[in-house]
Amino acid sequence: xxISLPQRSKMLSxxxxxxxxxxxxxxxxxxxxxxxxxWDTFCQKEGTISDKSDGSIACDHYNLWQQDIELIDKxxxxxxxxxxxxxxxxxxxxxxxxxxxxxxxxLLDGLNAKGIKPFVTLYHWDLPQYLEDTGGWLNRETAYxxxxxxxxxxxxxxxxxxxxxxxxxxxxxxxxxxxxGVHAPGKVGKEYGRKAAHHILLAHGLAMDVLNKYSxxxxxxxxxxxxxxxxxxxxxxxxxxxxxxxxxxNQWYIKPLFDGRYPDTIDLLDDAHKPDIVDxxxxxxxxxxxxxxxxxxxxxxxKADAVEPFMVIPPENVPLTDMGWEIYxxxxxxxxxxxxxxxxxxxxxxxxxxxxxxxxxxxxxxxDQNRIAYYQQxxxxxxxxxxxxxxxxxxxxxSLMDNFEWALGYSKRFGIVYVDYETxxxxxxxxxxxxxxxxxxxx
Ligand code: FCB
Numbered sequence: 001x002x003i004s005l006p007q008r009s010k011m012l013s014x015x016x017x018x019x020x021x022x023x024x025x026x027x028x029x030x031x032x033x034x035x036x037x038x039w040d041t042f043c044q045k046e047g048t049i050s051d052k053s054d055g056s057i058a059c060d061h062y063n064l065w066q067q068d069i070e071l072i073d074k075x076x077x078x079x080x081x082x083x084x085x086x087x088x089x090x091x092x093x094x095x096x097x098x099x100x101x102x103x104x105x106x107l108l109d110g111l112n113a114k115g116i117k118p119f120v121t122l123y124h125w126d127l128p129q130y131l132e133d134t135g136g137w138l139n140r141e142t143a144y145x146x147x148x149x150x151x152x153x154x155x156x157x158x159x160x161x162x163x164x165x166x167x168x169x170x171x172x173x174x175x176x177x178x179x180x181g182v183h184a185p186g187k188v189g190k191e192y193g194r195k196a197a198h199h200i201l202l203a204h205g206l207a208m209d210v211l212n213k214y215s216x217x218x219x220x221x222x223x224x225x226x227x228x229x230x231x232x233x234x235x236x237x238x239x240x241x242x243x244x245x246x247x248x249x250n251q252w253y254i255k256p257l258f259d260g261r262y263p264d265t266i267d268l269l270d271d272a273h274k275p276d277i278v279d280x281x282x283x284x285x286x287x288x289x290x291x292x293x294x295x296x297x298x299x300x301x302x303k304a305d306a307v308e309p310f311m312v313i314p315p316e317n318v319p320l321t322d323m324g325w326e327i328y329x330x331x332x333x334x335x336x337x338x339x340x341x342x343x344x345x346x347x348x349x350x351x352x353x354x355x356x357x358x359x360x361x362x363x364x365x366x367x368d369q370n371r372i373a374y375y376q377q378x379x380x381x382x383x384x385x386x387x388x389x390x391x392x393x394x395x396x397x398x399s400l401m402d403n404f405e406w407a408l409g410y411s412k413r414f415g416i417v418y419v420d421y422e423t424x425x426x427x428x429x430x431x432x433x434x435x436x437x438x439x440x441x442x443x
Contacts, residue, residue, distance in 0.1 A: 001369050002434055002437060002438070003435060003437070004376070005380070009386075010386055011383055012441065013442065016394060017117070018394065018438075019119065019394065020080060020081070020399065020400035021396040022080075022081070022399055022400050023168065026059075026124075026405070027403045028059075028061045028085065028088075029055065029063070034087045034088035035092065035128050037126035037127055037128055038128075038136065038184035039184045040129065041129055041132070049408075050408050051410060051411045059402075059424065065103075065110070068400075069107070069114065071400070072114075073114045073116060074436075075416075075432060075439070079162065080111055080116050080117070080119065080400070081396050082107070082121070083168065086149050089149075089156070090148075094148055094152075108120075108160040112160060117162035118161050118162050119165070119349075121166075122153060122164060122167070123173075124168040125173055125183070125184070125406075132185050137178060137196035137197075138187075140276070143199045144206065146203035147207050150206075150207040150214075155214055159217060159218075162218060163221070163290075164218050164220045165222055166208065167203070167204055168223045168293075168295075169225040170197055171249060174200055177196065178195075191272050191273055194274060197253065197275065198275030198281070202281055202284060205281075205284035208289065219290040220289060220290050220291075221291040222257065222292065223351045224254055224292065224293065225296070227299060227300050228299045228331040228334060229300055231301070231302060232301050240304065241303060244265055244268070245300070247263035247264075247265035248310075252265075254339070254343065255343075256285045257286060257287075257289070258344060261282055262275075290346055292345055292346055292347075293348075293349050294335075294348055295350075298326050298331070299326060299331035300312050321356050321374070323408075329377040332381040332382060333384045333388070336348070336382070336392065337389075340391075348391060349393055350392060350394065350395040352396060353397065353398060354414050354416075355370075355414065356413055357413065359371075361420070366427060366430060367430050368431045369430065375434070379395070398414055400416065401415040401417040402418055403415065
């Protein structure tokens with residue numbers, strides 16, 4: 001199967017950017033040449049990672065980066081989204097780890113030499129463990145440490161970076177990491193989630209100033225994930241529960257950035273669960289950005305609950321990915337048009353979209369027609385949103401290659417390139433070829 005788009009689609013013009021994405025902890029390995037991060041610690045705890053694996057080798061990208069640049073180049077993409085590992089480039093005393101910086105400098109130089117635009121995320125979840133030891137994102141000080149880290153990176157990397165995102169998915173760091181505890185650092189409690197989120201958003205705002213000062217020529221912004229919320233029925237109770245869920249999971253992270261305040265749902269929270277907002281914080285958070293990164297995978301359906309403000313209904317009798325996530329591309333279009341209505345947005349980049357599928361490799365081939373279908377449906381959905389007036393400038397497939405899928409370890413494969421973890425052999429899947437062929441068709 002091929003991936004195709006309507007003939008005159010804006011997405012077939014050379015002005016629309018296509019890329020592939022990864023993140024440091026998920027692919028690098030090379031843990032002995034950096035400080036420990038919260039994911040190293042989390043992986044060592046009993047019962048956290050489904051296959052009991054960790055990030056010590058991952059895709060060994062720390063050693064294989066040159067061949068990975070060749071691979072990215074061969075796909076014919078315009079851009080590569082990567083993240084920098086904070087504990088690789090900064091020592092505990094705040095000084096630079098030159099060896100770590102040199103790794104990224106060589107990588108970025110290699111990409112730029114091939115005309116591949118580097119989209120760099122400063123924080124894709126690998127907080128230095130020493131900062132977690134002083135409270136992590138529950139400690140307001142961490143936000144100021146993040147601004148120092150942003151300064152160190154921007155001054156060291158100079159003009160090598162096309163775009164900087166401060167954070168990847170604050171929802172995941174705050175909610176999954178500090179409220180339900182399925183991600184590092186594994187803290188559980190409603191009294192933590194919103195507090196962590198606030199300090200992350202504060203760190204974003206502080207870092208935007210740093211980026212604009214020390215890297216004024218790059219496109220600077222943030223990456224948010226959205227899982228659109230749909231009601232199980234039209235009953236007032238279900239509609240109210242869905243609104244609460246949407247505010248709590250999605251709008252919570254975008255509204256402060258563009259409107260300078262949290263959703264009104266904040267008034268419904270127990271005082272102990274509210275963030276610690278200091279005067280002036282919301283002005284720091286609400287900074288002009290050059291772009292908004294949007295990550296989209298699936299939707300969720302909600303109903304009212306007697307105890308909690310909302311309840312998720314697990315998908316049943318609908319198409320699913322290997323993550324058990326519903327395949328519902330229409331939500332992608334509806335998400336983008338609704339964000340466009342609600343907020344005064346800068347240009348949007350889809351910074352992640354893709355799916356895990358139960359791939360098998362035979363005769364050095366992975367015939368992942370199911371993943372091709374997912375990409376086809378979601379690129380069509382994106383096309384529809386653009387036709388309806390949403391200003392989307394680019395799209396990144398998650399992921400370049402199979403990698404460490406957090407609490408699910410290596411058991412879930414999201415790549416358009418297959419990784420054999422025994423040999424570190426990379427094999428372009430049928431989806432990788434289809435993506436590459438689509439890009440080659442552009443005029
Ligand atoms: C996103 C993460 C990314 C990857 C995908 C599947 O939430 O940003 O690292 O794990 O999900």
